[in-house]
Amino acid sequence: MIWILVILAVFIGFSLRFNWWRKSESFYHARVLMYHSIAEHKGEKFDKWRVKPEDFEKQISWLGKNGFASYTISELCDLKELPQKSVCITFDDGYADNFTNAYPILKKHGFKATIYLVPNQETNHWEQKNTKYISRMLSGNEILKMGDIVEFGSHTMSHLNLERASLGEVKDELIKSKQAVENITKKECKAFAYPYGKYNDDIVRLTKNAGYKNATIVKRGVFKAGDDKFEIKRIGVLGTEGFFDFWLKFHKVRNKL
Known part of the structure; x- marks a missing residue:
């Protein structure tokens, strides 16, 4: 009897931690994955935004072996119909390790990506309250070398919380960062x-007026035909979660309650 209770308790605990029972999303809905840094962990809370290179390769390799086709975010938005098993890999901020660690893995497995730059920034100084390890950001030369498989978007000039800014500041950040990215990439x-x-x-209105064609958010979800292209949901990939979490998120969007 005691073993039955133990097994039941383990099963309940597992089902609360991992939402294996949640209904899977159709593979006719695209997955837009959100990454930040691809780097080894530093032993701090900020490691959730650092996916280890070996974990990243395991994820990308799994996508390739299971027949998923990758698109940049703008390519995805331009499709008249979403093909089955479409995926878009995005990186926020523009860490230098996107070039040194992620880029070779993407090339190896034939995947594209979109990186949202905070242009002309040498470090992620806006995160200095959250990490003891300030990271180097992509250089202009690194950005140009990645242009064969990477689309570069904007993430503002200063990583500003736009809801806390005046509309004039928002407009300025949107226009100047767009121009700065175009000056670097020549695209x-x-x-x-x-x-x-x-x-x-x-903010959405000003983003459209600045000339952007699409925009992503951090709310969980898949991208469906007919969705608003200026509120594209993404699936966040965290460095502090294992491959089963990734598998669950990819299939069911959420991996836990």
């Missing part, structure tokens, strides 16, 4: 990601 900057996922109707 049109179509994509935008709202820093911290903070936005409202006025």
Whole structure:
């Protein structure tokens, strides 16, 4: 009897921690994955935004072996119909390790990506309250080398929480960062990601007026045909979670309650 109770308790605990029982999303809905840094852990809370290179390769390899096709975010938005098993890999901020660690893995497995730059920033100094390890950001040369498989979008000039800014500041950040990204890449900057996922109707309107064609948020979800292209949901991939968490998120969007 005691063993039955133990097994039941383990089963209940497992089912609370891992939402294996949740209904899976159709693979006719695209998955837009959100990453930040691809780097070894530092032993601090900020490691949740650092996916280890070996974990990243395991995830990308799994996508390739299971027949998923990758698109940049603008390519995905331009499709008239979403093919089955479509995926878009996005990176926020523009860490240098996106070039040193992520880029070779993406190339190896034939995957594309979109990186949202905070242009002309040498470090992620806006995170100095959250980490003891300030990271280097992508250089202009690194950005140009990645242009064969990477679309570069904007993430504002200063990683500003746009909801806390005046509309004039928002407009300035949107326009100047778009121009800065285009000056670096020599290509049109179509994509935008709202820093911290903070936005409202006025910010969306200004984003459209600035000339962007799409924008991503941090709210969980898949991308469906007909969805608003300026409120594209993403699935966040955390460095402090295992591959089963990744598998659950990819299939069911959520991996836990």
